[in-house]
Amino acid sequence: MIELKNINKSFNGRHITQNVSCTFERGQTSLIIGESGSGKTVLLKCIVGLTEPDTGEVLFDGKDALKMNAKEKQNLRKEIGMLFQGGALFDSKTVEENITFPLAMFTEMSEKEQKERAQFCLSRVNLKDAGNLYPSELSGGMKKRVAIARAIAPNPKYLFCDEPNSGLDPKTSILIDKLIKEITDEFQMTTIVITHDMNSVMEIGEKVVFICNNQKWWEGTNKTILNTDNKELNDFIYVSKFLKELKDKNKS
Amino acid sequence: MFNRFFFHIGRYFSMLQRVLTVPGKWSVFKKELFHEIDSLGLTSLPIVAIISLFMGAVITIQAAFGFTSAWVPLYAVGYTTRDSVILEFSPTIISLILAGKVGSNIASEIGTMRITEQIDALEIMGVNSRSFLILPKIVACMFINPFLILISMFLGIAGGWLLGTFAGVVSTYQYVYGIQYQFNSFNITYALIKTVVFAFIIASVSAYHGYYTEGGALEVGRSSTKAVVYCSILILVFNFILTQLLLS
Known part of the structure; x- marks a missing residue:
């Protein structure tokens, strides 16, 4: 669960977010x-x-971030998994490397396990055969789906x-x-x-x-x-x- | 103006503080490092080789053209070429050329990653984006540039010999005698020290300009240009400082 309490943010004196409070439930x-x-x-x-934020609280399962x-x-x-507006896939890496990247950085998974997880995530977004392609070879929709696969790879x-x-x-x-x-x-x-x-x-x-x-x-x-x-x-x-x-x- | 100057100095060192940390995962760092050595170093070899060969040749011909007096022995051509190439041409001029090629490459690559939110994606994942992106580039440049400069020295002197003998301005014997005459090996050390410092400047200053790019494609181009300009100025300033420190 994520809870926001009185979030305020301004840039150069201009209020962008004022007193926003709400709760987002799990599932x-x-x-x-x-x-x-x-x-x-x-x-x-x-x-x-x-x-x-300038003021306020951002609670992730009760803990203020x-x-x-x-x-x-x-x-x-x-x-946390995040899907950016443009996908934000790493241009120099293949689709599979994009997905295995967070796993290589933060888990003790072997290369074989990382590849299996990448394949699972790709099949979950219906892009089973796109592993060897580069982001520049993908359409807009495919990029979004790869970005979703990358976001869910570490099980966020x-x-x-x-x-x-x-x-x-x-x-x-x-x-x-x-x-x-x-x-x-x-x-x-x-x-x-x-x-x-x-x-x-x-x-x-x-x-x-x-x-x-x-x-x-x-x-x-x-x-x-x-x-x-x-x-x-x-x-x-x-x-x-x-x-x-x-x-x-x-x-x- | 001074405020902005100190702002950039402060932000540059603050960036370096985050860059110079122990990598999160050595296996990933090693992979990135080899990739950077290839993309920043080995791909620069052809341009370094071509420029070195021709510059060495031009230095030889110019030296021979200048030494018309009967009091100056012809082996001075080899001697002059060797010292010009080792002391100044290879470490400084080649570093300036690398500032243009490698510096703009680093700034535009990181700048594009910034405006396409790839750096935000790294941060969201919990990756220290400064260290992950910049440290391998700095280490790669500091490791590979000395080799490029050694190759440049060899090719510069070889180019001088090849084209000098081909043009008939100096004989092989005189040239070889000249490049061996009063050789001081410290000159090589001095050149390599300069190269390592210049490599650090090229990678870190370019990365700084790329990392703090704001806006779109136009700003990426501006960051790239700024990176080359500031790298070139800093190389010239540090060339003076290091020469003063090491040779005086």
């Missing part, structure tokens, strides 16, 4: 949604420790995904969403996904947090989000004419 896929520039990615960076010493922080990071307790669907077609987006959900259920991880894709919200949003004006504006699930009275959230969801008409039709 649940939680989505943080909001407009571009609303502070979602900064919030995620505060959670994973790439940016230190901001008060941990270097050793504890390093141990915590070994339990926490999975973070920064806009996993950006730049993907709707069909591949749904595939990635389903994969994230399946993996979360299978490995009982605490998963947080940053997105502004409403398809993802409806597909996997067991918990949804809406960030607006750098604050937590709304919290609910994919079942309650479409019926909310929250004006800002409605403006965000029903931004297109098509969806507005669909909503009005449903009402009448």
Whole structure:
């Protein structure tokens, strides 16, 4: 479980994240949604420790990550898997080397065991035969899937995904969403996904947090989000004419 | 301006403090080190060889052209070529060329990793990204550059002999006599000390500029250019300091 308490972060006097508090349960896929520039990615960076919040607490199973010493922080990071927006695969390494990298760094696994684990993770993301390819030889969707395979290779307790669907077609987006959900259920991880894709919200949003004006504006699930009275959230969801008409039709 | 200067100095040494740590896993470090020796050192061999051969030849011809007086023996051509190549040309000029080739390579590689979030990915995994990325490059450069410089010395002197005799400005006997005349082996030690210091400058300063790249492709290009410029200036400054310390 991950708990955020009053997270504040500002850059050059400009508030990016203000008093954000919420809880993300284990075995649940939680989505943080909001407009571009609303502070979602900064919030995620505060959670994973790439940016230190000005004030607040980030509790991983009750332990405040901001008060941990270097050793504890390093141990915590070994339990974190992250899927970056662009995949962030290491260009100079093959797909298999990308996946075995965290295993080679932090486990005592033999090379054979590492390769077996890589094959398992690749088969889990339906890329069994891509082990010898380089990232430059992969499509956008394949890169995302390899990044997921790399993230789950060390068996993490926490999975973070920064806009996993950006730049993907709707069909591949749904595939990635389903994969994230399946993996979360299978490995009982605490998963947080940053997105502004409403398809993802409806597909996997067991918990949804809406960030607006750098604050937590709304919290609910994919079942309650479409019926909310929250004006800002409605403006965000029903931004297109098509969806507005669909909503009005449903009402009448 | 001074604030920015001290800011960069402070950040550079703070980076070095994180770089110069015991590697997390020796087997991974060894693999990275051999990879860097190959990509930073061995791939530089052709350019070093070509430049050394021709520079040695040019030094020989220029020396022969200058020594027209009957009072200067012709073996002075070999003597001059040897000392020019060993003392200055190979360690300093080749290091400046390596600053351009290797320095821009390091800065752009690490800079690209920064803007494509690969460094963030390393940090998230719990890897000390500075040490993992930069330490193998520093060690590889400090290990392989002295060999490159020794090869450069040999080829520079050989180039002088080849083209000097081919052009008919000096005979083989006079040239060989000249390169053996009053040979001081400390000159080689001096050149190699300089090379190791320059190698450290090339790898660490370039890595610094790459590691702290912010922005996009344009900034990666700028970091790469800055790395070459600062490496070149520092090589010239340290060349003066080391020469003063070791030869005066």
